[in-house]
Amino acid sequence: DIQMTQSPSSLSASVGDRVTITCRASQSISTYLNWYQQKPGKAPKLLISAASSLQSGVPSRFSGSGSGTDFTLTISSLQPEDFATYYCQQSYSTPWTFGQGTKVEIK
Amino acid sequence: EVQLVESGGGLVQPGGSLKLSCAASGFTFSASGMHWVRQASGKGLEWVGRIRSKPNNYATAYAASVKGRFTVSRDDSKNTAYLQMNSLKTEDTAVYYCTRVIRGVYYFDYWGQGTLVTVSS
Numbered sequence: 377d378i379q380m381t382q383s384p385s386s387l388s389a390s391v392g393d394r395v396t397i398t399c400r401a402s403q404s405i406s407t408y409l410n411w412y413q414q415k416p417g418k419a420p421k422l423l424i425s426a427a428s429s430l431q432s433g434v435p436s437r438f439s440g441s442g443s444g445t446d447f448t449l450t451i452s453s454l455q456p457e458d459f460a461t462y463y464c465q466q467s468y469s470t471p472w473t474f475g476q477g478t479k480v481e482i483k
Numbered sequence: 484e485v486q487l488v489e490s491g492g493g494l495v496q497p498g499g500s501l502k503l504s505c506a507a508s509g510f511t512f513s514a515s516g517m518h519w520v521r522q523a524s525g526k527g528l529e530w531v532g533r534i535r536s537k538p539n540n541y542a543t544a545y546a547a548s549v550k551g552r553f554t555v556s557r558d559d560s561k562n563t564a565y566l567q568m569n570s571l572k573t574e575d576t577a578v579y580y581c582t583r584v585i586r587g588v589y590y591f592d593y594w595g596q597g598t599l600v601t602v603s604s
Contacts, residue, residue, distance in 0.1 A: 377547070410590040412528075419580055419594035420528065426589070463528055467589035470544045472518075474528040 378402050378466050382475035388483040395451040397478045399464035404444045408468035411440055411449045414477075415460045423462075424449065454480070485509040485593045487581050492598030495571055499602070503566040505581030505595055513537060516584040517557060517564035518591065521577035521600075531555075531579070534564065536586070549575075571602045 379402035389395050399409065407427035412420040422431050424440040427447055437452040451458055459482055464475040491503040505517065518533040532545040534555040543555050554567040564581055578599050582591040 408589055412591075414528075419597055420591070421594075422590055422592050425592075431592075465528075465590075470533075471546050472530045474530065477527045 377471055378405060378469060378473055380464055380466055380473050380475040382462075382464055382478050384478060385476065386479040386481060388481050389454050390483045391454055391456060393454045393483075395454050395458075395480060397449045397462055397464075397480075399442075399447040399449070399475050401445045401447075401466055401468075405466045405468035407443050408466055409440075409442065409447045410465045410467060411438075412463045412465065413458075413460045414463065420463065451480075485583075487583065487593055487595035489579065489581050489595040489598040492579065492600045494601045494603065496604050497571060497573055497602055499571050500567070500569045501571065501600060502568070503579055503581075503598060503600070505564040505566075507562045507564070507583070510583070510585070510593075512562040513559040514586055517555070518582050518584060519555060519564075519566045520580045520582055520591070520594075521575075522580070522597075523574075523577040526577075529577075531566070533584075568600070571600075573602050576600060576602045 381400045409427045411424040414420040423434050428440045439450045441448050461477045461479045463477050486508045488506045495501050516535045519531040532555045535542040552570045557564045578597040580594050580597045582594045
């Protein structure tokens, strides 16, 4: 199975900050990498697919990059509604595995 | 509007069985792969299993942690996917989400609201 490792596991940031979350795969996954946002008590929401493709309706302050084994989710200017947990997920091979999550908290 | 609605969760004793349902609407269910993902309280997301569409021979796959105990199935005439869970363990306690994968893509674009399964004596 492909292991997905996110860093950091949590971070504290202020509104307006630039936030970067990294995700590393245990083997090359090309760009079969997706990012999800989850708020407490809610189902995950797809933000970015194929490493860098922003989903319809997702604010442009979110962006993704990377290929192979190293990927990044960037929030250019953190907004109050962005405080949540973020997960990366690979869809290169079954089982589709998730990172352990990065919790973004208010500083 | 795409909707996925899970049902069937509840309290079950270790060693028991439970069958979850996922009722779909607002899209061509028969053309979509259906997956189950779970999340224990305070923990991360864990992919559980999936069933592909008829053109893909209804192929199934499972996480190692549930293989041999859980079965994913579907009834395209009812637009419903199922997760049959047998020999349940306390570590299977989680919120179970169903989610879809449409043809040609490799991500979960819509999720249900989740149903809680508690395995406890």
